[in-house]
Amino acid sequence: MIEIRKESRLEQYTSVTELSVNDAQLLEKAKQALQGSYAPYSKFNVGCALLLANGKTITGSNQENIAYPSGLCAERVAVFYAGSQFPNVPIIAMAITAHAKTFTIEQPVMSCGACLQSISEYERRQGEPIRVILQGETGPIYIANGLHHFMPFMFWQQELHS
């Protein structure tokens, strides 16, 4: 038996003022994207902003549906839009934030497993990790260089891509 270990590394910052201008701007755009959230069921708004290699910023927000599984997370709204409008343009960075109606979110909100799985395929296609910037409404900011820091053992079938 051997033990397989994978390391996750997150940088934690206490304030937006510690971030680079690019990271701070992208996080601000994710916060603005909260305005487009449609979350009458969860009352949990999520905003996402992407910086593409062509300099464009794409935003998305969660879109719910009364048939719950038919809705979509903010991250996939943004990434699928980017993939369809700008195919083959790498995603440099992704900022995610959230707002809840009934309480203050004081910690960064991680992407769900379905988003990590979906977006990791864009990382594989572009061959470069996506910088991930997370913050709640207040509290610390987490930054990671690549989605594998959040989900180290993702589904992948090499045979399907050879």
Ligand SMILES: [Zn+2]
């Ligand atoms: Zn998700």
